[in-house]
Amino acid sequence: MKKLIQTLKNIWSIEELRSKIVYTLLLLLVYRVGSHIVLPGVDPNGLEQLNSKAKEGILGIFDSFAGGAFSSASIFALGIMPYISASIFMQLMSILVPQLQKMQKEGESGRKKINQWTRYLTVIVTIFQASAYVTYLKSPEIAGAAIIPSFTSFFWLSTTIVLTAGTLFVMWLGERITDKGLGNGTSLIIMIGILARFPASVAAEFTAKSGSAGGGLLKFTIEIAILIAIVMGLIILVQGVRKIAINYAKQIVGNRQFGGARQFLPIKVNSAGVMPIIFAQAIMFLPTLLTGFNATKGIAATLSDHGNIWYMVVYSILVIGFTFLYTALIFNPKQIADNLKQNNGFIPGVQPGQPTADYIGQIMDRITLPGAVFLAIVGILPGIAKNLGVSSGFSTFFGGTSLLIMVGVILDTLQQIETHLLMRQYDGLMKGGKIQGRQTVSSSAI
Structure with a gap:
């Protein structure tokens, strides 16, 4: 316990590491606050059916990655998933298409071009997914009654724009965390969404078993x-x-x-x-x-x-x-x-x-x-x-995707913290051995 307290003091005494941690936590807080802001034109009191339906099957995975924003019709309902889908597609194409392979080997300029194409593809994917989400919301058995009548005429247009802007904002938050914060921003956003459900799940299980x-x-x-x-x-x-x-x-x-x-x-x-x-x-x-x-x-x-x-x-x-x-x-x-x-x-x-x-x-x-x-x-x-x-x-x-992502992201983040400690000749987080993160390919395309 004494060693743990000393390690925390060492972490907080490094100004660069302290500022990275605070910056990352603030941006993650912004994301969590935005996940509770309901879409314009939606009455949150009429989303009971959406809350139950959106926790089943593949929609449950989307809701898990979005930290519950999908089931609450939030402005961040699509979360970071369109960007993840675009990144996975571009990653596979970079392996299969020789021209993209050559571009990747060009160094920083080639990677910037691929990243720019990934962003454009993210916008296209988000627009399609936002349109499908609006259709899902407007169905009577899901959340049709929750849509305020005065918004019905332009609900599709306004919601598509808001959801697209929300996903791009979340993508920007992830990039800011990666550049100036601690860890991989996209991975941390997914992990914080998954962890958001953990306390309530443990409490519900404790109540049921009691x-x-x-x-x-x-x-x-x-x-x-x-x-x-x-x-x-x-x-x-x-x-x-x-x-x-x-x-x-x-x-x-x-x-x-x-x-x-x-x-x-x-x-x-x-x-x-x-x-x-x-x-x-x-x-x-x-x-x-x-x-x-x-x-x-x-x-x-x-x-x-x-x-x-x-x-x-x-x-x-x-x-x-x-x-x-x-x-x-x-x-x-x-x-x-x-x-x-x-x-x-x-x-x-x-x-x-x-x-x-x-x-x-x-x-x-x-x-x-x-x-x-x-x-x-x-x-x-x-x-x-x-x-x-x-x-x-x-x-x-x-088990499954949720636990594997959480373990991998936490190990990646701890690895960066340990690097900062060892660079300044402090003891690492572990007494023996070294924390190893995941391979870059797996980390960037969760």
Whole structure:
């Protein structure tokens, strides 16, 4: 405890770090305040049906990432998700399109062009999603009665403009946090939205378990202990790496010697990050669009029930498959082998060139399989927790996208804090070892 207090004092004594933390907290506060401002023309007292419907299926994921703004018809109802969608699309295109690959290698100028295109794409995606959200709100069974009659004639135009401006403002907040604050702004905005539901979910679970039929406080304590164990396992998954020894040939220039040192090439157990879970969830929600056909109602109902055994099996297979697919897209052993060869680096006992690429690819395949299986288990844990009696709201924190994002973002932020401490020769946050964040690709495209 004494060491923790001293570490907090060290953090607060660094002026640059203190200003970054305060700046980040203020911008996050602005975002949370805006998430409670209802859209013009909407009566907040008539949103009961929207609050219940918007917590189911894929809408529940959107509402989770938006911190409840989606279900409360807020000006930030779309949150940062249009920007995330545009970023994921541009990231995949940068891998698949040679022209964008070349632009990425141009350095800062190329990245600025890609970022500018991402912003333009964000505006287009936001306009489409805002239009769909307005149609959703105007349906009588959702929130049609909550729309004030005097706003009905121009509700579509005004709401689309407000939602688009709100998303662009949230995107600007994320960029400001990244530039002048602490951590990745976009990731922190998503994490703060997810964490906003945590206290209420814990309180609801505590109330339910405290009742006569809830199982008592012992069961609640066991649930908290299991949640802590899952978080510890996720930390191992996020930080787990396989180090490959790399030797560099000695070079003598004049009277000075360069190279000759041994370094390590770290290969992450989970290089794909949260992307396989996001892709798998998107695929699993597609059958729900076919609920209007009698022949597909049973399939849609099965694949929309997180606690169904068939849902878990199909979902796990999709997560494992997308993990291998996305890892193959972002990880290029051939390019790594060429870079090592150009810098006079080699793996002991392995010939440079194609044999090195084959060796790195073989190791990558071996460590990706257990990482993919563990990621699939994390994805189905909320359904398992729900079947074991955990309330639906609290069960979402036992795994899945929400918990994986929270653990990864917190580790990234702690890594930056530790860097500031070590630069000024203070002790780090951990007594032994070093906090490792996620890979850049996974961090930027949650």
